Amino acid sequence: AEATTPTPVATVSQYACQRQTTTENNNKIFTDAFEVLAESYEFNEMEGPCLAFRRAASVLKSLPWAVQCLGATEDLPCLGEHSKAVMEEILQYGRSFEVEKILSDERYQTLKLFTSVFGVGPKTGEKWYRRGLRSFSDILAEPSIHLNRMQQSGFLHYGDISRAVSKAEAQALGNIIDEAVHVITTDAILALTGGFRRGKEFGHDVDFIVTTPELGKEGHLLTSLIDQLEQQGILLFCEHQTSTFDMSKLPSHRFEAMDHFAKCFLILRLENSQVVGGLHDAEEGGRSWRAVRVDLVSPPIDRYAFALLGWTGSRQFERDLRRFARMERRMLLDNHALFDKTKKEFLAATTEKDIFAHLGLEYIEPWQRNA
Ligand code: ATP
Ligand code: MN
Numbered sequence: 001a002e003a004t005t006p007t008p009v010a011t012v013s014q015y016a017c018q019r020q021t022t023t024e025n026n027n028k029i030f031t032d033a034f035e036v037l038a039e040s041y042e043f044n045e046m047e048g049p050c051l052a053f054r055r056a057a058s059v060l061k062s063l064p065w066a067v068q069c070l071g072a073t074e075d076l077p078c079l080g081e082h083s084k085a086v087m088e089e090i091l092q093y094g095r096s097f098e099v100e101k102i103l104s105d106e107r108y109q110t111l112k113l114f115t116s117v118f119g120v121g122p123k124t125g126e127k128w129y130r131r132g133l134r135s136f137s138d139i140l141a142e143p144s145i146h147l148n149r150m151q152q153s154g155f156l157h158y159g160d161i162s163r164a165v166s167k168a169e170a171q172a173l174g175n176i177i178d179e180a181v182h183v184i185t186t187d188a189i190l191a192l193t194g195g196f197r198r199g200k201e202f203g204h205d206v207d208f209i210v211t212t213p214e215l216g217k218e219g220h221l222l223t224s225l226i227d228q229l230e231q232q233g234i235l236l237f238c239e240h241q242t243s244t245f246d247m248s249k250l251p252s253h254r255f256e257a258m259d260h261f262a263k264c265f266l267i268l269r270l271e272n273s274q275v276v277g278g279l280h281d282a283e284e285g286g287r288s289w290r291a292v293r294v295d296l297v298s299p300p301i302d303r304y305a306f307a308l309l310g311w312t313g314s315r316q317f318e319r320d321l322r323r324f325a326r327m328e329r330r331m332l333l334d335n336h337a338l339f340d341k342t343k344k345e346f347l348a349a350t351t352e353k354d355i356f357a358h359l360g361l362e363y364i365e366p367w368q369r370n371a
């Protein structure tokens with residue numbers, strides 16, 4: 001008998017940084033369900049199952065085909081018993097009863113509502129829930145509740161900032177910030193990052209990196225930029241965090257830890273007339289502007305590539321880059337640096353490609369990082 005070579009089947013990696021994931025999701029019915037489950041576990045502080053469902057969703061998002069029977073998932077990583085049971089329900093009945101139960105759960109609904117406010121995380125949401133509060137009017141009518149500045153702005157601009165930001169609006173904001181930053185330094189570097197860099201059509205905010213080609217000159221950039229936006233009358237809210245970056249520190253082990261670069265979380269006023277193809281004054285009940293959430297981060301130029309890679313996301317892609325570095329390469333990666341634990345040295349990078357190369361990973365384009 002002739003020897004037969006088995007047909008090689010392209011295996012799907014358990015790491016999102018070894019998969020290409022565009023914004024086209026062929027398995028949305030499953031991944032939406034997994035996202036509800038993950039969030040529900042997050043609200044109950046069960047990190048393990050939460051991450052498991054996020055990983056499962058991420059694997060399905062990378063598939064160029066739609067799962068049509070459970071058998072098709074046999075060779076896929078990160079899908080456990082629970083994930084498969086949910087998928088089976090959806091395949092059979094078109095919906096998951098477990099997910100529907102969560103969606104109709106009062107605690108889930110309330111925490112979902114509360115955490116949709118800018119400045120309110122699961123901890124604060126939980127605290128309010130435990131005090132018996134169930135709606136925004138409950139919170140605003142409760143005299144003993146102190147809202148911080150961020151939460152006050154979150155409520156004030158709730159309607160606007162919970163509405164998705166379009167690509168055209170992101171571009172308009174890019175032009176405004178580009179102009180403002182170049183008034184300060186003619187050679188300033190500005191890059192769009194976050195979801196819009198990954199090619200998303202809509203986002204919850206717009207993320208930018210700003211720096212200078214000369215190391216150290218970025219120090220006052222954000223402060224000056226904030227002053228500029230204030231003078232233009234478009235700064236509706238600003239929380240500025242100055243840099244606590246210490247270049248001798250090892251990359252953080254904890255993923256969710258924030259980075260130490262100077263950054264600011266803003267709400268900006270965007271005029272409709274500044275948006276190409278935007279609505280005209282009369283079209284929206286006389287409102288000629290909307291509020292938009294904008295994040296700016298300002299790393300020193302020698303950390304630019306790490307910051308760009310870290311802020312481009314997606315969050316799952318970032319988690320898996322770090323996990324891959326640690327588990328497969330004995331390296332530590334975060335938004336500031338890459339450290340090789342075997343060689344006991346930092347690995348420098350000027351581009352994202354350098355970082356992928358250090359990690360021995362095939363380069364993944366930003367629009368393929370929608371894991
Ligand atoms: P969306 O369209 O919802 O905004 P997004 O992918 O842009 O999607 P963001 O929450 O804006 O989501 O985050 C963009 C990236 O920046 C993510 O990869 C996240 O890890 C990173 N990031 C966000 N906030 C911080 C922070 N405070 N410190 C460090 N990294 C952050
Ligand atoms: Mn974003």
Ligand code: MN
Nearest residue numbers: 194205207295
């Ligand atoms: Mn952001």
